[in-house]
Structure formats: C-alpha cells, structure tokens
Amino acid sequence: MPGHAFTVWFTGLSGAGKSSLAHALSAHLQLLSLPHEVLDGDELRSTLNRDLGFSKADRDENIRRIADLAGDLNKRNMSAIVAAISPYREARLRARRKCERFVEVFVDCSLATLIERDSKGLYARALRGEIQNFSGVSDPYEAPEHPEVYLNSGSQNEAACLERLLAALAERGYIPFHR
Numbered sequence: 135m136p137g138h139a140f141t142v143w144f145t146g147l148s149g150a151g152k153s154s155l156a157h158a159l160s161a162h163l164q165l166l167s168l169p170h171e172v173l174d175g176d177e178l179r180s181t182l183n184r185d186l187g188f189s190k191a192d193r194d195e196n197i198r199r200i201a202d203l204a205g206d207l208n209k210r211n212m213s214a215i216v217a218a219i220s221p222y223r224e225a226r227l228r229a230r231r232k233c234e235r236f237v238e239v240f241v242d243c244s245l246a247t248l249i250e251r252d253s254k255g256l257y258a259r260a261l262r263g264e265i266q267n268f269s270g271v272s273d274p275y276e277a278p279e280h281p282e283v284y285l286n287s288g289s290q291n292e293a294a295c296l297e298r299l300l301a302a303l304a305e306r307g308y309i310p311f312h313r
Contacts, residue, residue, distance in 0.1 A: 139208040140308045141233035142299075144217045145226060145278060146241035147270045148256055149248045151287040151295070155241060156217035158296045163213065166309060171207050173200055175218030188267035194225045201229035208234040213308075221275045235308060239299060240281035243288040245270055282306075 142159060144152035156172050163170045175196070179186070183199055186192040197220050204214035214233065220226050230236040248270070249257045260268035267273040283302045285295040304311045 138235070138308075139211045139213050140235035140237060140303075140306075141204045141208060141214045141216065142237045142239055142303070143204075143220070143226065143229060143233070144215075144239045144241055145220045145281075146287075147243065147245070147248055147275055148219060148268075149251055149254075150241040150243040151285075151292060152217035152219075152241050154292055155239075155285070155287075155295055155299065156215045158292060159215055159299060162296070162300060163215075163309070168213060168309065169211065170213040170215055172215045172217070173203055175200065175216070175220070178218075188273070190222070193221060197222075197225040197229055201232045204229070205232040205234075219269050219275070221269045221273065223276045223278070226278070235306070237283060237303065237306070237308070238278055238281040239283040239285060240278045241295070242277070242284065242286050247288040 144156055146152050153174050153176065156174065160170060160172050178200060183196050186196050197218065200216055200218055204216055207214045226238065252258055256265065257271065259265045260271040269275040283299055285298060287295055300309065303309045
C-alpha cells in the first residue's frame with residue numbers, strides 16, 4: 135500500500151554511492167509527497183554517534199542506534215532511508231527486525247574502482263595504515279548474501295541505479311509505479 139512506512143537500508147563500502155542514492159531516493163519520495171527522513175551514517179557519526187569509534191562493538195552500537203531511529207520513524211508512519219556502511223551481517227539483521235518493510239540495498243562497487251575514485255583520499259590513507267579499522271581494507275565488510283535490491287555502482291550510473299531501486303519499491307507496492 136503506497137504511503138505506508140518502509141525502510142530502505144543502503145549498505146556498501148565507503149564511496150560506493152550510498153549517500154548519493156539515498157538523497158536521490160529522498161528527492162523522488164518528496165515529489166510523491168511521501169513522508170520520510172534520510173539517516174546518513176556519516177552525518178550521524180558527527181552528531182548522535184560522535185561518542186563511538188570504529189571497533190566492532192562501536193560499529194554494532196552505531197547501527198543499533200540508527201535502526202532505533204528508523205524504527206521510530208516507521209512507527210510514526212514515516213519511511214526511513216538509511217545510508218550506512220553497516221559492515222556486519224548480524225547488525226543488519228538486527229536492524230531488519232526493528233524496522234517495518236525493510237529493503238536491504240547492496241550498493242556494490244569493486245575495491246579497485248573505489249580506490250580509483252577515492253576523492254577524499256580515505257582509501258589511500260587506509261592502505262598506508264593511517265586509518266585503522268577501515269571497512270574493506272583493514273576491517274571486514276560482510277556483503278549481503280540476499281539483498282532485496284542489488285546495485286552495482288561500478289558498472290551503472292546513479293540514474294540507472296535509482297531506476298532499478300524505484301522499480302523494486304514499486305513492485306513491492308511501497309511507492310506508486312512511475313513512468
């Protein structure tokens with residue numbers, strides 16, 4: 135039923151395009167007048183979760199807090215759009231249990247492409263050992279085994295990824311069909 139709250143959870147390595155896609159989805163939901171909120175992991179790290187580091191326990195707590203926020207939004211009939219690396223499957227599974235109509239979106243991109251695109255220089259610093267616990271380099275990233283939506287941002291541009299995502303949401307009845 136269009137208009138009922140859902141959660142879209144973008145997961146993937148740093149620089150894969152999670153935030154860009156989350157904001158593109160937000161713009162589309164805005165056009166549809168569907169109430170929603172974007173919960174960006176990077177932004178929340180500087181506010182709500184600024185007390186957390188990058189140990190496994192802190193990463194799990196980060197995802198727990200974001201999932202709590204998303205679940206609270208859902209209870210208020212607002213959809214949540216989450217963009218967070220969320221590197222561990224078990225933490226994503228716990229998030230799924232807290233949120234309504236959960237859609238896990240794996241934004242996949244090869245490490246080689248991410249290193250090549252590295253506009254912030256994070257991968258270069260991580261590879262030199264200057265950044266510890268960096269997902270995909272010095273810390274594991276457990277890719278989803280069965281995401282509801284798989285997007286390859288290394289081979290598809292943002293517009294193509296967004297179209298695929300919108301089609302998947304429409305197929306589930308979460309948004310009206312478009313075009």
